[in-house]
Amino acid sequence: xxxxxxxxxxxxxxxxxxxxxxxxxxxxxxxxxxxxxxxxxxxxxxxxxxxxxxxxxxxxxxxxxxxxxxxxxxxxxxxxxxxxxxxxxxxxxxxxxxxxxxxxxxxxxxxxxxxxxxxxxxxxxxxxxxxxxxxxxxxxxxxxxxxxxxxxxxxxxxxxxxxxxxxxxxxxxxxxxxxxxxxxxxxxxxxxxxxxxxxxxxxxxxxxxxxxxxxxxxxxxxxxxxxxxxxxxxxxxxxxxxxxxxxxxxxxxxxxxxxxxxxxxxxxxxxxxxxxxxxxxxxxxxxxxxxxxxxxxxxxxxxxxxxxxxxxxxxxxxxxxxxxxxx
Amino acid sequence: xxxxxxxxxxxxxxxxxxxxxxxxxxxxxxxxxxxxxxxxxxxxxxxxxxxxxxxxxxxxxxxxxxxxxxxxxxxxxxxxxxxxxxxxxxxxxxxxxxxxxxxxxxxxxxxxxxxxxxxxxxxxxxxxxxxxxxxxxxxxxxxxxxxxxxxxxxxxxxxxxxxxxxxxxxxxxxxxxxxxxxxxxxxxxxxxxxxxxxxxxxxxxxxxxxxxxxxxxxxxxxxxxxxxxxxxxxxxxxxxxxxxxxxxxxxxxxxxxxxxxxxxxxxxxxxxxxxxxxxxxxxxxxxxxxxxxxxxxxxxxxxxxxxxxxxxxxxxxxxxxxxxxxxxxxxxxxxxxxxxxxxxxxxxxxxxxxxxxxxxxxxxxxxxxxxxxxxxxxxxxxxxxxxxxxxxxxxxxxxxxxxxxxxxxxxxxxxxxxxxxxxxxxxxxxxxxxxxxxxxxxxxxxxxxxxxxxxxxxxxxxxxxxxxxxxxxxxxxxxxxxxxxxxxxxxxxxxxxxxxxxxxxxxxxxxxxxxxxxxxxxxxxxxxxxxxxxxxxxxxxxxxxxx
Numbered sequence: 001x002x003x004x005x006x007x008x009x010x011x012x013x014x015x016x017x018x019x020x021x022x023x024x025x026x027x028x029x030x031x032x033x034x035x036x037x038x039x040x041x042x043x044x045x046x047x048x049x050x051x052x053x054x055x056x057x058x059x060x061x062x063x064x065x066x067x068x069x070x071x072x073x074x075x076x077x078x079x080x081x082x083x084x085x086x087x088x089x090x091x092x093x094x095x096x097x098x099x100x101x102x103x104x105x106x107x108x109x110x111x112x113x114x115x116x117x118x119x120x121x122x123x124x125x126x127x128x129x130x131x132x133x134x135x136x137x138x139x140x141x142x143x144x145x146x147x148x149x150x151x152x153x154x155x156x157x158x159x160x161x162x163x164x165x166x167x168x169x170x171x172x173x174x175x176x177x178x179x180x181x182x183x184x185x186x187x188x189x190x191x192x193x194x195x196x197x198x199x200x201x202x203x204x205x206x207x208x209x210x211x212x213x214x215x216x217x218x219x220x221x222x223x224x225x226x227x228x229x230x231x232x233x234x235x236x237x238x239x240x241x242x243x244x245x246x247x248x249x250x251x252x253x254x255x256x257x258x259x260x261x262x263x264x265x266x267x268x269x270x271x272x273x274x275x276x277x278x279x280x281x282x283x284x285x286x287x288x289x290x291x292x293x294x295x296x297x298x299x300x301x302x303x304x305x306x307x308x309x310x311x312x313x314x315x316x317x318x319x320x321x322x323x324x325x326x327x
Numbered sequence: 328x329x330x331x332x333x334x335x336x337x338x339x340x341x342x343x344x345x346x347x348x349x350x351x352x353x354x355x356x357x358x359x360x361x362x363x364x365x366x367x368x369x370x371x372x373x374x375x376x377x378x379x380x381x382x383x384x385x386x387x388x389x390x391x392x393x394x395x396x397x398x399x400x401x402x403x404x405x406x407x408x409x410x411x412x413x414x415x416x417x418x419x420x421x422x423x424x425x426x427x428x429x430x431x432x433x434x435x436x437x438x439x440x441x442x443x444x445x446x447x448x449x450x451x452x453x454x455x456x457x458x459x460x461x462x463x464x465x466x467x468x469x470x471x472x473x474x475x476x477x478x479x480x481x482x483x484x485x486x487x488x489x490x491x492x493x494x495x496x497x498x499x500x501x502x503x504x505x506x507x508x509x510x511x512x513x514x515x516x517x518x519x520x521x522x523x524x525x526x527x528x529x530x531x532x533x534x535x536x537x538x539x540x541x542x543x544x545x546x547x548x549x550x551x552x553x554x555x556x557x558x559x560x561x562x563x564x565x566x567x568x569x570x571x572x573x574x575x576x577x578x579x580x581x582x583x584x585x586x587x588x589x590x591x592x593x594x595x596x597x598x599x600x601x602x603x604x605x606x607x608x609x610x611x612x613x614x615x616x617x618x619x620x621x622x623x624x625x626x627x628x629x630x631x632x633x634x635x636x637x638x639x640x641x642x643x644x645x646x647x648x649x650x651x652x653x654x655x656x657x658x659x660x661x662x663x664x665x666x667x668x669x670x671x672x673x674x675x676x677x678x679x680x681x682x683x684x685x686x687x688x689x690x691x692x693x694x695x696x697x698x699x700x701x702x703x704x705x706x707x708x709x710x711x712x713x714x715x716x717x718x719x720x721x722x723x724x725x726x727x728x729x730x731x732x733x734x735x736x737x738x739x740x741x742x743x744x745x746x747x748x749x750x751x752x753x754x755x756x757x758x759x760x761x762x763x764x765x766x767x768x769x770x771x772x773x774x775x776x777x778x779x780x781x782x783x784x785x786x787x788x789x790x791x792x793x794x795x796x797x798x799x800x801x802x803x804x805x806x807x808x809x810x811x812x813x814x815x816x817x818x819x820x821x822x823x824x825x826x827x828x829x830x831x832x833x834x835x836x837x838x839x840x841x842x843x844x845x846x847x848x849x850x851x852x853x854x855x856x857x858x859x860x861x862x863x864x865x866x867x868x869x870x871x872x873x874x
Contacts, residue, residue: 105737105762116364141799141843143707143736145359145532150738152364164361169533170504207809207825208794227795227845231785259803265737265765266803 046176046184052245053197055089057280062323064279064288069327072254072276076121079250079278082323089247092130094195098122098162099246101202101217102138102153104263105146111255111270112263113147114202116156118252118276122198123160135190137165138220165190172223179239181232186223196247199282203253203289205261205269208233209301211294212262213286214249215241234303241282242310249285251277256293283313284320291317333621337418341425348377348422352488355704356531357741367756369744375701377422377480378747382406383460383568384481384697387474388748390467391694396749406575413576417562417569418601418618423479424562424569428601428620430551431558438555446557447597449605449613453563456570457645458655463567465659470690471721472748473662475697477567482547485724488704489537489713490544496531537703538712538729563603563616573615574645582638583612583623589631596623596632606632614642663721671719676865678855680717681728681836684735684772685743685754688861689718696750698724702742708733710838711742726751728774730838730854735774737801737837738762761835765803775836776858776867777806777829784851786824790816794825796840796852806833807840831858831867 057063065082067075080086090096100114108116119136126134136157140147144166148154154164165171172186191197201217208230209216218240219226229236253275257264264270273293279285287304290296298304304315314320331339355374375398378384385402389395405416417424438446463474475481503525506518522530537543553560562569583606590608597607604616606623608631624632671677672689683702686692703711703726710733713724726742728735740759743751756762760771777796781787786794797807809825816822829852836854844850857867 105739107762110765143357143739145357145707146368146736146738148361149359149364149368154359154361155364158361166359166361166532170500170507207797208792225845225847227843230793230795230798230845231791233792260805262798263801263805264803265762265801267764269803 043174043184046174047192048176048178049173049187049192050176050178050243053195053247054245054280055247058084058088061088062321063281064277064285064317064320064322066275066277066288066322066324067327068273068275068325070274071327072115072117072252073121074327075254075274075276076118076250076278077125078325078327079276080122080125080248082325083248083278083280086125086129089198090126090129090131090196094126094129094131095133095135095193096126096131096196096198097135097137097190097194098126098157098198098200099191099217099220100136100138100153100200101220102144102147102151103141103220105142105150106263106265107150108152109255109267109270110264111202111257112204112261112265113151113153114200115252115254116152118250118254119153119200120156120160120162122200122250123157123162126198127161131196134162135165135194136162137167137188137190139167139188139223140220167223169223177239177243179236179242181235182229182239182243185226187221188223191221191244197244199244199246199249201249201251202256203251203293204257204264205259205294207261209303210296211290211301213289214251214282215286215303215307218244234301234306237303238306238310238312241307241312245312246282247280249279249282251285251289253277253289253293258293279320281313281320283307283315284317287315288317288320288322332625334625337621340419341428344420345422345425348483351376352484352492352704353529355484355488355701355745357705357707357739358532368738368741370705370741374705375745375747378697378699378701380405381478381480381568382409383474383478383571384748386464386571387467387472387478387697388695390464391470391472392691392749396695396747397753398747405572409572410575410578412581413579413614413617413619414569414572414602415619416572417566418620421479421562421568423483423566424559424618426483426551427554427559427561430554431601432599433555435555438558444594444597447600447603448607449603449610449616450563453603453613453616454646454648454651455564456566457574457647458651459565460567460570460574461652461655462659462662465656466662467694469660469663470694471663471666472693472695472697472750473721474567475699476724477565478697478699479566479568481697481699482550484704485698485700485713486543486547489700490540491547493531493535493537493540494544495529496534499525499530500534532707533709535704535709536732537709539715539724543713543724558603559601559618562601562618570645576615576617577644579614580637581619581634582614582640582642583617584633584635584638584640585612586631589627589629591629593628595626595628599623599626612640612642613646615645617642666719666721669719671717672721676856677717678857679727680714680722680856681730681774681838681854682856682859682861683711683726683728683742683751684740684759684774685746685751686726686861687750687752688863692750692861693718693722693725695748696725697748699747700724700726701745701747702726702751705741705745706733707739707741708736710735728838730841731850732842734838734842735836761801761837765801770860771802771835773835773858773860774838775854775856776831776834777836777838777840777852777854779827779829780849780851780853783846783849784827785845786812786814786826787851790814790822790824792824793845794827795843795845797825797827799839799843801837801839802833802835804833806830806835827852834858
């Protein structure tokens, strides 16, 4: 100690000691607390969000309507009418999610995405029925900005009053799908916590199953490594359909892609069928469309039987109350 | 009303041009429109505007292509006034210059008092930029666009667009994520509101990543940090555009006039001098170095400095030495033959040197590409990345498509719309031929050809169904076709799977198959350059039959 510095008073020395002791105790406390919180990192538990969106069936009304005509919007309107009108499906104040196929960077004429007029008409109907909010979204395969714009769906749905949601990477939540092959998967969050879900797929050729119809559209709910789903495509389809259990399915067969699906691009691959198939039984609906447009039997599409066994509906469309109309 | 001080006007101009530049850079991104559909997609703003105002890019483009690409004639708007006024562009407009100006004006231990005054005197090494200019312009004559390594806009767009902005984006998203996943609803609301605002002005649609991004960032930070040692070191010593403007300012009719009777050697004019052009009395003024920032005029307590039209006093020009100029000429002439004496350029092209759609053949491409990164910034799939060594040292930071990270989107030609020099020649989606009349376009743009690694492909090697590559293939008829095969699985059971094959006559090399392949680390299908439509020699087939 240099001779000219004043001697340390007892009081100052005590304060100094207390400070050091405090810091030491704090460090020890924090250290012990942290060491007790050391465990191997595990990913967050997936949210269990499974709940159906179906409505009670009505023996007076058809389960399926097949409408043919020139104007896609009119077809959608008529199909819903035949099934009992939109108010049967949508209650005042409902939050409705409309799920078209907006998977590819293609225009409506190329028939790789759902017809925008059909989507817009469904949105309009839901709004008229008093829905609080109508969401239109999909997880596109190609760049979603382009798919939403060039498919014409974003514009048409927005004009009809829908809330069009581009899939943001931050918008996926890990969900336990409680399926047989699908468990924890990232799901686009608007699919969770809605009252009603309307599936609006388009019928297309697909090399693995021959055709892609209604149930395959649920792929668009998922993020993550969904390309692995093809390895067990039938089981995956049923798991997804079982998870969602939609209120209504409206299959767009106005233009169908008969070759080089699901991307297409060549107008020679497109057939004009001017048909819409709507129904509350997604299994019968897929079975019917497969037979009508691809001449595929139930045995060609194993997922139909699996879905029936899971209680999602019957594949025997002949026994389903059906309304077939040409406008 | 009193007229604002000229230095205030200058600061205002710098801020305005910097903000315009930043705005255009942030909008060098396709954001999609929910209210338009089905039209040919174009960006709403002229995002490469600053390159079109850059006489250095124009001269390099003219020397290497014997023509001026779309819009580059606008650079006369900068070049001709500089002939009359001097380097006003450096002091009043250049956004990179403004960044340097800002960081130079921050306090620094290394730049104080006498040290600062001494560091702002004219130095011989300030002529380095002229020799760099000579080397790169001669190299341009011989067919390489390496001037873009140093061109200030290339440097700025590359550094900010491929490194600093993506890093900012990452940081902000992480911060917003913390807020939005907070257990308190109040914090969540703030997070969502912030996300909405930042999403509209600053955030990208999705987090971009770029190869070499960190190095581009490090170089930029280093160049900016040099300002703490020497004010605007980049502008004084290295910037080739500054050198070009310095040379043409030789005929300028606006000049600094010093009144020796007023000067009492206080050296205050040197305190905030940007160019290092010696505004002090007793020595000649270095006209070619002056940025016209007007700080010296503002600072002089005796009002002994002013800018005059047709000044009586003659300033000094670029101050070049003949021997060094000759060395520069020789170095420029030697550069291209030297870098091309390795086999990479012509004899042994890198198999993964996939260029963007519309890119010219390699020689023309390299002569025009200024390595600015506009195409990489605008690519909606984050598919284009700066090259490192795939095409030799000469092609450093030129764009390559990395399909594993992003494939080439069917209807997208944004990279060809933003390229300021025509290295990626402007094409339409129709000319690209992947989105309209697919399969009927006579000559679609092809980037390469896909190949299978059957040892890693699920149906080929693992008796497992897949077909994802075929599903994603955008051509029609599809270039990927399937054959049903009977295979034996591990348990000895026979089963049928669909095995993919590739038809090279139809493949356009977009890379969607490679991108989508579920074998995550090294995909079972990959694209190499052979068959690229820009090259006549890098082909497989004698004739590509019409689809």
